[in-house]
Amino acid sequence: MERERAAYRSARARRSLLASTGSTVVVLVVAAVLLVTSPGWPRVRDTWFSWDKAVESFPAVLDGLWLNIRLMVVCAVAIVVLGLTLAVLRTLRGAVFAPLRIFATVYVDLFRGLPLLLVLLLLGFGAPALDLTGLPTSVLFWGATSLVLSYSAYVAEVFRAGIETVHPSQRAAARALGLTYAQSLRFVVLPQAVRRVVPALMNDLVSLQKDSGLVSVLGITDAIRAAQISTAEDFNYTPYVVAGVVFVALTIPMARVADRVSRRRGQGPVGGHL
Amino acid sequence: MERERAAYRSARARRSLLASTGSTVVVLVVAAVLLVTSPGWPRVRDTWFSWDKAVESFPAVLDGLWLNIRLMVVCAVAIVVLGLTLAVLRTLRGAVFAPLRIFATVYVDLFRGLPLLLVLLLLGFGAPALDLTGLPTSVLFWGATSLVLSYSAYVAEVFRAGIETVHPSQRAAARALGLTYAQSLRFVVLPQAVRRVVPALMNDLVSLQKDSGLVSVLGITDAIRAAQISTAEDFNYTPYVVAGVVFVALTIPMARVADRVSRRRGQGPVGGHL
Amino acid sequence: AGLAACGAPRDSSSGTAGGASAGATGSAACDKASLRTVTAGTLTVATDKPVYEPWFSGDDPTNGKGFESAVAYAVAAKLGYDKAEVTWTRVPFDSVVTPGTKAFDLDFNEFSITDERKKAVDFSSGYYDVRQAVVTYQGSPIAGATSVAALASSRLGAQVGTTSLTAITDQVKPSSAPMVYNTNDLAVQALKNKQIDGLVVDLPTAFYVVSAQLDGGVIVGQLPAAGGTPEQFGAVLAKGSPLTACVSSAVDALRADGTLGRLETQWLAGQGAPELK
């Protein structure tokens, strides 16, 4: 009985699988054929997908990537801490906390709304120009600060979305046990909130990885800038593609880790297969 | 009895309000004084905050902003539709849908990981170079396509996070009523999912508004590019600040609308004030 | 303004002529010993990364090849620095023109001198008289144009931050907004794709584009000189730099002794292009 059903199901699955895989392959092949038979293809191939140029530019791009990675790692920690704080401030209730809420709201509106480039230019060139003793002049310092200011505003909103998905009865249950506001956040609300927004957080981490390259307006060379420099030699755009491949290669493992973190153990009690 | 308690509560609220507002004001004043008394301030002020330059560059920046807004509006619609589709594909269960799931996952990994600049360059300069008849050559078309490809990957992840926060028992209840998979998505899962991730979606809309300016690498002038052009005349950076102010001014109403949309009516059944 | 501190008024050096030997500028304040450079004893010269032909060669300013590299070494020599005493540094555009402490003494990167810009930075005397030229591909709608007016209905492009862009908006006044690119090579790419009809660049770059970057590219012609004063490239120095006067006098001296002219013929070949009416 069950064997028959299972056989039918797997036959159906196999059919759909074949159909969809088949159609995908067909579409891809048609697109590829269209591409390589187009009149401009040889030129495009040489300009964008030249193997020699890729090999030649790879070390420089990788070197630049090292900057992206370091900046990303250092900033990510600060961004998460600051973003979480802002999100918690924005979700405080009661008139007493109005100033904190307003502060967090203004902060988010401001630094999310401002183009990162402007923040970078203002801090990277404006702050050192003040000639204030005690203020660091390191370009990297100001670049990292700008990234943290800008991205913490984004991450705060993601965390806020997460916090607000946790049903108030969960918070009530935690408080009823005698946990303080902070403890119920720490042990009940945030663990649920964070897990739920992992895919959206991953978005910001991936963006950060790429946007960390914007610090190159301050004169440091990141992967994209390295590609640009390499392109300038002979007007071959392959280095950009190399940079893109390298970024994607970095994104994929991060995304898989995030998927694992956010995957709920099992599918809950009812109707997991629906 | 209650009047006394209310009086105590509001007195406490007033005290905290005064204290926090006071300390905020003090911090801001100190920072402002430090700023304007710093040795470099006059030059920094002239370079970044010149009123005359602001007035002069404002029309051009506003003109550029028009491009950002049009691109944002047109692309946002396509992005939401495509993002939602991808998110739904990624959350399909069962072996039957494996190819669709894999397709959506690969799409997201690829277009989220690729720097938008590369996508823009490849499509904006590479695609027209193919000389394929039928393929549009409009820079705006390819710019918009790149934005849609890139941002739909981000938005898909946000929607996915939202979909996964809806407890499976909700889906079970919907299916139990006889609703199809699509109907339960449409009427039960997505309305709850979308409302929960509004702040994170707003993030992407705000980014889009700014990143739509990246289309300027293809030669069209957006707000930031207009600022850059104006800056090049006399090396005065005020136009960037003008662009920043204009962007923030655009963000704030969007954020307030989003807040209203996502605000739950009331605070749920238990412990709303906790 | 601010030059008094240098003690070397601009005029005082203009009469100086002759050899490139150290101290020959005739002004005591402009010798190597008394110049207050960023790093004492060396002249730190900046440019962007990457840099392009024919102004530099192979993205390497230190090789003395390319017009601006050669001019930089000539100026250094005039000020008394030998080749080993010149240090190059790569500085992005924004960092050159925003206020703040500078990590260089002077910067060569095809900066056009304008009065507005002088409010933000110091310029040396001009070392090159710039003419803007229009480049296109064979068979384009503007390939045979002979007057500026004939360009009015075309779609032109230029690099952001250049006076080429100003030339389009002020002189050509085309009916469709100019396309603005981050770099000249992106603009060339757009021209190849026929996304623009023509590209406005300075004349030497135009020759380089036509010869090295475009198959079948043509120079439509030079734009007429705008207004009375000719456009010039000058070295950029920090606002109020004590070196400005000395660098200017060095440039003036190089112009006077014919060095600049020689370097132009060496590095910026093929000056002849029809003038657009």
Next chain:
Amino acid sequence: MTAVPVPVDPEPLAPPVLAVEHLRKAYGDLVVLADVDLEVRRGECVVLIGASGSGKSTLLRCVDLLEQVDDGVVRLEGQDVTDPRVDADAVRARLGIVFQGYNLFPHLSVLDNLTLAPVRVHKVARDEARDRALEALDRVGLREKAGARPDDLSGGQQQRVAIARALVTDPVVLLLDEVTSALDPELVGEVLDLLRELQADGTTMLVNTHEMGFARQVADRVCFLGAGRILEQGPAAQVIDDPQEEPTRRFLARLHG
């Protein structure tokens, strides 16, 4: 393979509306339903009793095709609905279920909770659906909460809304999971009346409950679920008051002790 004989069969010729045969369902290693056989005839009200965790809710979910069964067959009006070729949505549309946790839709008002299925699945006109919904709310005494959100209702009010939601589509079989758990005696009485009314209208019911009083009053037949099987079944008077099997006896001992 040892089908438990149905001891009492008032109308032996009426075909069962719902038949469960050799049903098996496990979560990982935990076999919840080992081999369940159960028949429900048209118009009958069958009550399922059993210990907490014995699988009563799981059985209802399997019948409603909300869980994929591991083995065995569920037949609705003769049709094998566990066959993968069957359109499960159409099957579910013919069944009504009240979940133990109610599972109301928190983003919809009470009224919208009730009109969703009629409008979207049964293609009833919006106005008619609205009227029917209000009527169903009347039946459970909650017409004045039509505009409220589920989150603002008390436990008993939520349960009644869930009942109304299952009723409003006139299901062939109504599956009720602990349908009076949050109701006070007055409401239990009303729900009892309601179920009797429905029974009179010919609605077939399969009800989980742990309130023996309720079981006694509503059941045509009581089935005792234990060890993944229906261990005993018969009229309420027999199963509850005079259980034959040892596990049933143990289960019910407290009630009489």
Next chain:
Amino acid sequence: MTAVPVPVDPEPLAPPVLAVEHLRKAYGDLVVLADVDLEVRRGECVVLIGASGSGKSTLLRCVDLLEQVDDGVVRLEGQDVTDPRVDADAVRARLGIVFQGYNLFPHLSVLDNLTLAPVRVHKVARDEARDRALEALDRVGLREKAGARPDDLSGGQQQRVAIARALVTDPVVLLLDEVTSALDPELVGEVLDLLRELQADGTTMLVNTHEMGFARQVADRVCFLGAGRILEQGPAAQVIDDPQEEPTRRFLARLHG
């Protein structure tokens, strides 16, 4: 202002552990509790009955300071805990509550649900908290589910975990909201035993229920909540079987009818 006289007071001199005076709570225009007066003495088990939506859950939440009251006083061991100067967290830590919807923490295992408060609030060592939690799970018969997630439990199992979670911190007063709604008769008996044991240990209890049988077996005193007031109170035998007031009589009519 018309305090209902407490008709039966076995030990008139013992001060009430919990006293509710003139309590008022409204949601917008809906006045749920108008003027509630209630006393619970040490070791006493008071059962609150009343129609669905009468405000039983709301009253328990107000007592546990989970809702801000509009007027009136709640006293715990003589202290006015509704005073805003009082540290509400410390008060809640002394109380235990089982919610009608259980409100287990879905991201934590059953064991972690039980050890959270002991470890974080009562600063019990982790090992000891674990031992106590397992002991509490034993009491509700769920030791083998210690590692499971709440979502994978049946309704009755979830309810028992919620009871264990409230027990594990030895609360001064235990607030139980429909504590047997999802339990089968066997477990109801066990929970009854458990409550009696706790009572013997001196635990004071305030219990909402709509199961009169349960109320009769566990209550020292039964209070009937209606129209936002305690309309009648006294021993179970009196209030349930021989109600004096008209609303109580109407409410209970079905039970005997």
